[in-house]
Amino acid sequence: MSNKKYRFQIIRDLITDQEISNQDELLKKLIDLEISVTQATLSRDLRELKVSKVPNSSGQYIYRLTESNVPSTIVTHNEKVSLVFSQNIGVIKTKPGYANRIAFEIDNTYFKTILGTIAGDDTVLIIMKENCTREEVTEELRRIIPNINK
Template sequence: MHKNCMTGARNKRLAALTALLRRHSLTRQDELVTALREAGYEVTQATVSRDLDQLGAIKIRRGGETRYTLPDQLGAARSDDGRLRSLFAEWVRVAEPAANLVVLKTPPGSAHLVGVALDTAPPAAVVGTISGDDTLFIACRSPAEAAALAEEWQGWLRG
């Protein structure tokens, strides 16, 4: 098959996957494989896994349910402090400085949610983030900036 044909088919599959994620609460990759096959795409779980990665889809927990979501569905693309504050109030349990890092603790499966929001519109002091399952490391330019951010964010958690 010609490379452009493969790219076109892949783009159509990614668009179909995006539409599925927007319309349905899908919790497992095998559900996505089935839904894509029903839509006429012959895919494997490995293909779906790569596609989810390319789309930046992440699993989040909401109301006891874990499901796939796209970064723009998090509502974190705006850089206003109000959105980030409400995200922190809902998902962050602890903000603690450690040298030039700020360590955030979240409920299991939620660190990526906060990490995507920070990566989308990082505060000036933030150099980058690393998300685990329930822990997020935020690298700052200096220990003083890390301490100031941690203090500000911990204030958001208190109300």
Template sequence: MSDARAVDKVQRQRVLRDLLATRALQSQADVVDALAAEGIACNQATVSRDLDDLKAVKVRGVDGSQSYRVRADLVDSGWADVEATIRQFVVDITASGNLVVLRTPPACAHPVASAIDLGGVDGAIATIAGDDTVLVVAAEGLAGADLAQRIRAHLGH
């Protein structure tokens, strides 16, 4: 552990953003500890404000654990994360009306829904995840079959 050093808010948030991009920090206490390991002393209230400022969200990883990520970093990665997640977990894609139904193995629907929500899939306005099924809602005027085809085209399905 480094000696604590004085840093301003911008420097602290820069270090925090780097930590969130490279480590699975699951709680604000984990974030406080990680910053302390970088020589930056702060309390939970400061971390809470910094996470809000950075627009950090908790996302579920492929192993089911949740950790903080900066939403902009997830969106910037776009289809790469969506593609990898869907290739890993989706076993079937079907459409009905303005809906797309994605089937996964048990306990794998949440990572798929999160990837679609955060990946900014064009035409998908919302997801609902169960245990092994993700319901994707298409935007007004877009048929579910068309959205399913967009997902398949980008993913090689």
């Protein structure tokens, strides 16, 4: 993997997993991970990755990937969505007609824990990456399905 691709992946991971509010904070985290980058390069990277600042639950502005990289929530709170696991496979059960959209969003979103999906009408089969926990998969899926298994 090229340095730029690797750096982009690390930036995506940091922004997705943590609440980072400015470039200095992000730059320090990259340096802590032994990734050498200038402020100018980081600015270009953020622009190229389409990173925006959005308010968090307490009103502080933090970096997030834009909608082209991270989907908006696709399931409303009144819809029941369940997730069960067997080995490295997960099965999402939803309302009829929703599975294809959910699978599309999962496949077109960067998830550290999911290799891919297969969808039916009301069922999505998820293939987990090796060495991922079920809890990690569930937490990542909550980015697009906040009410999964609640």
